[in-house]
Amino acid sequence: MMLEASSLIVCPVIVPLTAGLLCFLSRRTAFFASLSACLANLVGVCLLLGRSLSGPASYHVGGWQAPLGITLRIDGPSLLMLLMTAVTGLGITLYARGYFSFRIFFPKRIARHERQERFFWPLWMLLLAALNALFLSADIFNWYVTLEMVSVSAAALAALSGKPASQIAAFRYLLVSLLGSLSYLLGVVFVYKVHGVLDLNMLRACAGGGEGMHLALALMSVGLMLKTALFPMHFWLPPAHANALAPVSAILSGLVVKGSFYILFRLWFDVFPTCVSPAALNLVGILGAGAILWGSVQAIRQQRLKLLVAYSTVSQLGYLFIAFPLAYLQNDGLWSAVIFMALAHSCAKSAMFMASGTIFLHFGHDRINDLAGTRKCLPVTAFAYAIAGVNLMGLPPSGGFIAKWLLLSSSLASSRWWWGIVVMVGSLLSSVYVFRVVSRLFVVPEDLPVRQCLPRSPLLEWPALVLALIALLLGLVAPYPLAVLDAGRISLMLSGGGGP
Amino acid sequence: MMMSKPGISGRRRFDPFLLLIFLLVLLLTLILARAVCTLPMGGEGLAGEVARFQQQSGVESPVTAVLLNFRGYDTLLEVMVLLLAVIGVWSLATASFVKNSFATSPVQISVVRLLAPLMCLVAAYLVRQGTHLAGGAFQGGAVLGAAGVLLLVTELPWLSVVPSLLLRIGLLLGPLCFLAVAILCMFSGRQLLQYPSGEAGWIVLLIESACAVSIGLTLASLFAGGRPGGDVSDD
Numbered sequence: 001m002m003l004e005a006s007s008l009i010v011c012p013v014i015v016p017l018t019a020g021l022l023c024f025l026s027r028r029t030a031f032f033a034s035l036s037a038c039l040a041n042l043v044g045v046c047l048l049l050g051r052s053l054s055g056p057a058s059y060h061v062g063g064w065q066a067p068l069g070i071t072l073r074i075d076g077p078s079l080l081m082l083l084m085t086a087v088t089g090l091g092i093t094l095y096a097r098g099y100f101s102f103r104i105f106f107p108k109r110i111a112r113h114e115r116q117e118r119f120f121w122p123l124w125m126l127l128l129a130a131l132n133a134l135f136l137s138a139d140i141f142n143w144y145v146t147l148e149m150v151s152v153s154a155a156a157l158a159a160l161s162g163k164p165a166s167q168i169a170a171f172r173y174l175l176v177s178l179l180g181s182l183s184y185l186l187g188v189v190f191v192y193k194v195h196g197v198l199d200l201n202m203l204r205a206c207a208g209g210g211e212g213m214h215l216a217l218a219l220m221s222v223g224l225m226l227k228t229a230l231f232p233m234h235f236w237l238p239p240a241h242a243n244a245l246a247p248v249s250a251i252l253s254g255l256v257v258k259g260s261f262y263i264l265f266r267l268w269f270d271v272f273p274t275c276v277s278p279a280a281l282n283l284v285g286i287l288g289a290g291a292i293l294w295g296s297v298q299a300i301r302q303q304r305l306k307l308l309v310a311y312s313t314v315s316q317l318g319y320l321f322i323a324f325p326l327a328y329l330q331n332d333g334l335w336s337a338v339i340f341m342a343l344a345h346s347c348a349k350s351a352m353f354m355a356s357g358t359i360f361l362h363f364g365h366d367r368i369n370d371l372a373g374t375r376k377c378l379p380v381t382a383f384a385y386a387i388a389g390v391n392l393m394g395l396p397p398s399g400g401f402i403a404k405w406l407l408l409s410s411s412l413a414s415s416r417w418w419w420g421i422v423v424m425v426g427s428l429l430s431s432v433y434v435f436r437v438v439s440r441l442f443v444v445p446e447d448l449p450v451r452q453c454l455p456r457s458p459l460l461e462w463p464a465l466v467l468a469l470i471a472l473l474l475g476l477v478a479p480y481p482l483a484v485l486d487a488g489r490i491s492l493m494l495s496g497g498g499g500p
Numbered sequence: 501m502m503m504s505k506p507g508i509s510g511r512r513r514f515d516p517f518l519l520l521i522f523l524l525v526l527l528l529t530l531i532l533a534r535a536v537c538t539l540p541m542g543g544e545g546l547a548g549e550v551a552r553f554q555q556q557s558g559v560e561s562p563v564t565a566v567l568l569n570f571r572g573y574d575t576l577l578e579v580m581v582l583l584l585a586v587i588g589v590w591s592l593a594t595a596s597f598v599k600n601s602f603a604t605s606p607v608q609i610s611v612v613r614l615l616a617p618l619m620c621l622v623a624a625y626l627v628r629q630g631t632h633l634a635g636g637a638f639q640g641g642a643v644l645g646a647a648g649v650l651l652l653v654t655e656l657p658w659l660s661v662v663p664s665l666l667l668r669i670g671l672l673l674g675p676l677c678f679l680a681v682a683i684l685c686m687f688s689g690r691q692l693l694q695y696p697s698g699e700a701g702w703i704v705l706l707i708e709s710a711c712a713v714s715i716g717l718t719l720a721s722l723f724a725g726g727r728p729g730g731d732v733s734d735d
Contacts, residue, residue, distance in 0.1 A: 003686055010692045014683060017580065021676055024587060025668055061573040063694035068549045070573045115732045119591035126584055133577060145577045152581055156588030167592075190535070196545040212539045215531070 008051075009059045009072055011044035012082055012132035020125030030121040031097050037125060038093045041132070042086040049079055053484065058138070066199040073138035073200070076485040077339050081135040081262055084343045087470065088254050088350050089128050091463040095354050096120060096247035098459025102361055116160050116245065123160075124251065127153040134259050138200045140271075141192075143263050144185050147227070151177035154256045157248045158240050166243035173240040176226060180260070183223030190216035204271050217275050220267060227260035229314060230284075230321055231291030238298075238310040246357020249306065253313045254350035258342050261320055268324065269335055281325040288321030289422040296429030300436065305356045305366035308433060309349070312392060315430065316345050319403065322419055326410050336485040337406035340474075343481065344399025347471035348391035354464035355385040362454050368437055373444035377453040380461040382441040387468035389434035394427045399474030558700025560632040567636065568704045572693045576682060579675050579711055582718045586671055593726035594733075597660040604654055612654045619647035627712045631701065637674070637711040644716025649723045664731040667717065674714030678707050 019037030023030040051057070056075035063069070074082075100117040104110055130149035137143055155177060159170035188198075194212045195203060229237040237257075241249050268276050295315025302308040319341055327334040358381045359374060360366045375382040391398040394405075404423055411420035474481070550562050550570065557565035567575050623640040630636030651659060681703060682693045690696070695703050 004689050004691070007686050007692065010686075014679070014692070017679060018683075020580075021583075021672055021679065024583070025672055059691065061692050061694075062569065063691045064553070064570050067546055068553060068570050070571055111733050115591070118732045119587060122587055123584070123591070126580060126587075129580075130577070141571075142574055142577075145574050145581070149577055149581050149584065152584045152588060156584065156591055159588070160591055162592075186532075190539065192545060193539055198546075210540070212535060215535045 006057070006059055008044060008047055009057060009074055009136065010061075012041050012086070013129050013136065015040045015044070016125045016129035016132065020122045020129060023125055024122035027118055030118075034093050034121050034125055035097075038086070038090040038128075041128070042090055045079070045082045045086045048074060049083060049484065052079055066202055067197050070142050071138045071199055071201070072136045074136060077262070077265070078135045079484055080339050080343060080481055081258065082132060084258070084346045085128065085131050085135065085255055088250075088346050088467065091347075091467045092247055092250050092254070092350060092354075093124070094459055095250070095357075095463040096124070098457045098461075098463075099245070099247050099357065099361070102457050102460055112162060116162070120157070120160060120245075120247070123153050123157050124247075127157065127251065127256070131255055131259050135262060139198050140188050140200065140203065141198045144181065144188055147181050147184065147260065147263070150256060150259050151181060151227070154252060158244045158252060160248060161243065161245050163243065165239070169236070169239035169243050172236050176236045180223040180225075180227040183226070184220045184263075185223075187216040187218075187220030187223065190219065200266070200271050213272070213275050217267065217272055218280075221264060224260045224264040224267075225284075225287075228257050228264065228320075229317060230287050231294055231314065231318060232287070234291065234295070234314045234317075237314055238307055241310040241313065241353075242304070242306040246353060246360065249310070249357065250350040250353040253310065253353055254346045257313070257317060258346060261317070261342065265335070265338060269327070273328075276328070278325075278328075281328050284321050285325035285419065288318040288324070289419070291315060291318030292322065292422055292426035293318075293429070296426060296433060299433040300429065303368060305359065305368055305371070305437065306353070308368065308437065309352050309356055312352075312430065312433060313349055315426065316341075316349070316392060319345075319407070319423070319426070322422060323407055326407060326414070326416070326419055334406060334410050336482055337403045337410075339485060340399060340406070340478070340481060341403035344391055344403060344471045344474050347467045347474070348388040348398075348400065351384050351464040351468035351471065352388040352392075354460075354467070355381045355388065358460045358464070359385075361460070368440060371437070371440045373448045374441040376444055376448075378456070378461065380456075380465050382438075384461070384464040384468045385441060386434075386438045387465070387472050389438055391468070391471040393431040393434055397475035398472045399478070400471070402475045402478050556697070556700075558695065558698075559630075559704055561630060561634070561636075563634070564630050564636050564704065564708075568707060569695070569700060572682075576678050576693070579678055579714070582715060583671060583675050586718050586721050589722060589725065590727035590731070594731070595724040595726035595728060597655070597729070608654055609656075612650050612656075616647050616651060619643050619650075623647070623712060623716065624709075627708050628705070630708055631705060637708040637715060640708070640712035641715025642719065644712060645719025645723075648716060648720025652720065652724055660729060662728060664728040667721070667728055670717045671714055671721070674707075674711035677710035681707055 016037045019033045022033045052074055056073065058074075059072040060066070061070045061072060100113060100120070103113040104117070127150060130146050130153060134143060134146040134150065137146060151174065155170050155174035158173055159167050190212055191203065192198060194216070195206050197203060197206075226233045241252050244252060292315050295311050295313075295318060299308045299311035299315060302311060320338055323334065323338045323341070327338060356366060358378060359371065362377060363371070363374075391400040394400040394403075404427060407423050408420045411417060411423070547562075550566060553570070554560070554562060554565055557569040559565050559569070623643040626635040626643060627637060627640035628635075630639070685694050685696075686692050688696075
């Protein structure tokens with residue numbers, strides 16, 4: 001009985017999948033199965049990271065070579081996305097444990113909380129497996145299957161809280177998600193009709209394809225943008241993310257939107273770069289700029305903390321898209337800024353949603369105006385929120401700063417300063433909505449009524465802080481992720497000639 | 501959101517927003533229709549490849565070969581999607597069993613008693629036939645699911661006391677079996693889901709049988725519309 005060393009690449013899919021099935025079967029072991037799956041996933045990804053610095057690796061599922069079978073592929077961008085998912089996923093798992101224990105501990109509607117916990121674990125583990133499968137896959141149809149898995153589990157998670165508002169939002173989320181998937185599938189059908197293959201490497205080799213390919217790419221992109229909530233297709237995101245349970249909000253905002261974005265990014269920059277026209281890039285950039293401005297303004301106007309954080313997701317996703325026109329012309333590496341931004345945002349936004357969830361649990365509400373003096377009761381959480389906010393504003397040394405700096409300098413270098421202005425205005429607006437909350441959290445007014453502080457749970461507070469610190473320190477270790485991306489870039493250039 | 505308020509005059513107000521959406525959809529339809537007509541067809545796709553490796557796949561039906569062997573990974577994930585659908589429905593509601601089974605006509609009960617075992621046989625036959633003709637886990641599972649729906653609409657009293665653990669095991673049978681086979685294949689130096697040469701036939705049949713049971717239960721559970729009464733309760 002021997003396991004091939006190359007089999008390590010399927011570990012991020014197989015391990016959470018097994019854990020998810022076990023979680024559905026038995027309740028008692030659910031948390032420990034999930035925790036060990038997350039740890040194993042993290043270790044596996046780290047091992048992959050160590051091995052793949054030398055170059056990309058491929059894996060043929062079932063032993064069938066490319067045109068017939070499905071290929072899994074690992075290179076710079078996919079490795080970083082896997083790492084992001086593993087780290088954030090571990091934090092969310094720990095936080096969810098604290099969250100559910102806290103709610104079950106207080107004897108109010110215990111049955112409802114137990115039901116939520118019972119179904120949270122299998123859904124979350126299967127979602128984790130689906131996301132990992134998405135990042136690993138190098139097959140255009142397999143992406144559709146993973147997208148389906150992601151949307152079904154994400155919609156079920158969003159509806160878990162059971163409140164009518166969250167159920168309506170989750171149902172709308174499901175419909176939008178399915179519409180996006182179907183649009184993507186239609187595009188895949190066109191691609192298959194034109195080229196007759198589904199493997200990314202082979203598709204990259206057969207460039208061109210004329211009008212049919214343009215339409216196919218447009219269909220796939222619109223579907224994916226709908227799922228990534230690019231302005232003005234973001235309408236479904238704030239209610240769905242804000243009304244879900246706190247760990248679920250962290251999952252949806254931190255990880256799920258990155259999945260569809262990753263496919264879009266791959267399609268435009270890696271597989272079909274020849275089909276993309278400058279007009280399309282500029283259009284996406286303009287929509288991204290709209291998302292930054294509109295999302296920030298809406299976030300500033302919100303009265304509830306979770307809605308504010310949800311709108312800030314809309315705004316931060318805009319940065320990912322504004323990089324499209326900038327990265328395209330500058331082939332040497334601005335797109336690493338995009339991946340970097342996604343990485344930092346994932347950690348910071350999960351931390352922010354966790355902190356908001358903890359605040360909600362303790363006070364029973366999340367009205368921003370009534371949050372004064374939170375730091376007296378929840379110092380760690382308030383600190384975590386502020387640090388995550390630093391990342392969203394893009395102050396050094398956070399990962400958000402590096403990404404915005406790269407965007408800004410490349411927009412000035414290519415003398416397209418208007419994108420740079422949008423980046424700066426967006427940062428200014430985000431500092432407004434971050435400080436609006438942080439000032440209330442930290443300033444303790446003199447006439448504050450003595451609030452009864454509930455007992456604190458370390459699992460509720462520390463995961464958020466650690467994730468926020470990771471996002472903050474990401475800027476200091478920036479050369480390392482960029483080196484990983486370099487390993488990926490080499491693969492991209494090589495594979496332009498038909499695969500390594 | 502744009503919602504027209506019914507009931508004031510019984511007639512819907514004219515909404516320019518809806519007209520805009522209608523025009524956009526019409527435009528999209530025209531573009532798609534034109535693209536379908538002018539699309540250069542890239543030959544036969546992968547059908548030639550499938551025929552070339554048919555012998556090694558262990559089954560004679562090309563559809564089954566693609567689903568369970570060449571692209572078995574896709575099917576593994578699809579089976580998980582079906583399971584996710586059930587978990588999602590179970591997390592939302594409890595199935596309600598109306599306690600008026602006395603109202604069911606005796607004719608219906610005897611017909612169902614006759615049909616249900618027969619449909620199970622048909623399902624098994626379809627799964628078996630999947631190895632060389634049209635058929636397989638999804639078709640067999642659909643027939644099983646239909647049998648389940650028949651039982652549910654007849655409101656047989658024993659349905660409401662089926663232990664939920666048994667249902668969970670049944671729902672997991674297919675996914676677990678598929679996943680276990682996939683992982684076991686990796687030992688002794690093969691890839692994920694790479695069946696040992698010459699053994700593919702019965703392994704595919706095993707996976708299909710287990711999946712058919714789970715798919716049938718999935719469809720019936722979706723029809724029941726919630727988790728069984730003995731499962732987690734809600735307030």
